[in-house]
Amino acid sequence: MENKIEYKILDDKITIYFYGELSCSNAAKYRSLLDSILDKSGGTVYFDFLHTSFIDSSGIGLVLGRYNQLNNEKRKLVLANLSKTSYKVFELSGMFDLMEYVEGVKE
Secondary structure (H helix, E strand, C coil), X not given: CCCEEEEEEECCEEEEEEEEEECCCCHXXXXXXXXXXXXXXXXXXXEEEEEEEEECHHHXXXXXXXXXXXXXXXXXXXXECCCHHHHHHHHHCCHHHCCEEECCCCC
């Protein structure tokens, strides 16, 4: 599966879809891309990991960095559709104390 990001903006909500791996090999590129996407709307941001096969510590750091950015802007980041393994990694790293998790994103 190709590593890529796609997004949809609906009203004041951005849903960002991650495909493939979210790892050290693409975290820096994704950081720049996410910065430009997040500037397109001022509302809630959903990170949808339904099509994500692997997330390493760089991926966790990328998510945490976007959380901090959005939190400073008084915006909300919601995580969705993590695999069982990725869910456990996010849970153990305390991410759910900061961010909401949902099983699906309504279009």
